[in-house]
Amino acid sequence: MTGKRERTKTANREAILAAAREVFTKLGYGATxxxxxxxxxxxxxxxxxxxxKSKEEVFQAIQDENALRVRPRLRAERIRARSVEExxxxxxxxxxxxxxxxxxxxAVIRRNxxxxxxxxxxPEIIAGFDELRxxxxxxxxxxIFPLVDADYLMAALVGVAFEVGEHMLSRDPVDTAAAANFxxxxxxxxxxxxxxxxxxxxxxx
Amino acid sequence: MTGKRERTKTANREAILAAAREVFTKLGYGATxxxxxxxxxxxxxxxxxxxxKSKEEVFQAIQDENALRVRPRLRAERIRARSVEExxxxxxxxxxxxxxxxxxxxAVIRRNxxxxxxxxxxPEIIAGFDELRxxxxxxxxxxIFPLVDADYLMAALVGVAFEVGEHMLSRDPVDTAAAANFxxxxxxxxxxxxxxxxxxxxxxx
DNA sequence: CGGATTTGGAGACATGGCGTCAAATTCCGG
DNA sequence: CCGGAATTTGACGCCATGTCTCCAAATCCG
Numbered sequence: 001m002t003g004k005r006e007r008t009k010t011a012n013r014e015a016i017l018a019a020a021r022e023v024f025t026k027l028g029y030g031a032t033x034x035x036x037x038x039x040x041x042x043x044x045x046x047x048x049x050x051x052x053k054s055k056e057e058v059f060q061a062i063q064d065e066n067a068l069r070v071r072p073r074l075r076a077e078r079i080r081a082r083s084v085e086e087x088x089x090x091x092x093x094x095x096x097x098x099x100x101x102x103x104x105x106x107a108v109i110r111r112n113x114x115x116x117x118x119x120x121x122x123p124e125i126i127a128g129f130d131e132l133r134x135x136x137x138x139x140x141x142x143x144i145f146p147l148v149d150a151d152y153l154m155a156a157l158v159g160v161a162f163e164v165g166e167h168m169l170s171r172d173p174v175d176t177a178a179a180a181n182f183x184x185x186x187x188x189x190x191x192x193x194x195x196x197x198x199x200x201x202x203x204x205x
Numbered sequence: 206m207t208g209k210r211e212r213t214k215t216a217n218r219e220a221i222l223a224a225a226r227e228v229f230t231k232l233g234y235g236a237t238x239x240x241x242x243x244x245x246x247x248x249x250x251x252x253x254x255x256x257x258k259s260k261e262e263v264f265q266a267i268q269d270e271n272a273l274r275v276r277p278r279l280r281a282e283r284i285r286a287r288s289v290e291e292x293x294x295x296x297x298x299x300x301x302x303x304x305x306x307x308x309x310x311x312a313v314i315r316r317n318x319x320x321x322x323x324x325x326x327x328p329e330i331i332a333g334f335d336e337l338r339x340x341x342x343x344x345x346x347x348x349i350f351p352l353v354d355a356d357y358l359m360a361a362l363v364g365v366a367f368e369v370g371e372h373m374l375s376r377d378p379v380d381t382a383a384a385a386n387f388x389x390x391x392x393x394x395x396x397x398x399x400x401x402x403x404x405x406x407x408x409x410x
Numbered sequence: 411c412g413g414a415t416t417t418g419g420a421g422a423c424a425t426g427g428c429g430t431c432a433a434a435t436t437c438c439g440g
Numbered sequence: 441c442c443g444g445a446a447t448t449t450g451a452c453g454c455c456a457t458g459t460c461t462c463c464a465a466a467t468c469c470g
Contacts, residue, residue, distance in 0.1 A: 005465095249449045250429085258429095415469095432452105
């Protein structure tokens, strides 16, 4: 890692990613051009293409780095779980905490004019989903989970995590614990078990 | 509506939308250019801009038409509901049936190379979400629903609908009833109430 | 250490999409 | 049938894109 060539290589790559993060945040993903990213570095246009094929690819690299940050945490949480409740609540808590912390990153996605939710098929993200699915299957095999449709369960978990997470961020103050409690209660006890806002749900019609 | 001017106007608009649908399906949203759409019509480039500002706007118009088709059905289902179960299951059934039927439309979205889920802020779609939220609030006020966080509940419903819907479409054969049952059970009874795949869930750990 | 070889950055260039605008055409009312 | 308004046309200037060649610097090797 000590060769000059190697050092400038990683430096350039980092420079491009940093510039991209900045310019994506400022202009939104849709509006930024490859040239905008290049201008935010001191590199030549041709150099960019030695590292990435398009702005899409830069974006994916950024996404990938993010996934690399959360994935192990989520995994650890699930492995540690000794019950359904721990599995579910741990996952939601970790995920919500993450997106609340790394808002800068999420701002990139939400500020995006053209897309609401972006590509979810970078290697890291796919690996994360696969992991989740495998852990669900394993939990079912071990009898921790009832024998349900693992794919649909995963889809439901992901859907709730993203949508509720999105709403959570738009509130002030951001209360990750409350959001996690809500989501967990939904999965654990279903609709009727959701925390009531004022008085306990005496009547369940 | 009988004037020639007026007729060509709607004809042109329709021509552009039809061309866009076709070309979006073929190339994907991200890859198509305004020029591609124009080329698929027999209009001049300038004419396009008399009708739409960008491909984004065309896409929104298409989305809007779709929402216009589902929204009343969903609404009717919710109004008809006399219990939580009817509210939830009716909504899921209707939504899943719709996306299963109108796959051509959903193909446009799913074939999209750049985005997974596209802008959801056309007037019709926003109105649809607002309606859903209002109906939830109303159901809570009437005591049909327990007093839960309406925003989070809506987010959860939407998240599950889209994610599970997506998975549903990737199966062969597409079983909308099963998907609706799954989602409904999740919301009604929570995790433990989900239909088991083989034997009844005798043990709820 | 110095010449040969490889690597990779620089930036000009051809291509093609973008949105505009003045001119041409079409429609409508008188 | 004519005048004026509305609408379409398509060429134009501008800019982003991705490629390609050239060259300097880094690495390798005797």
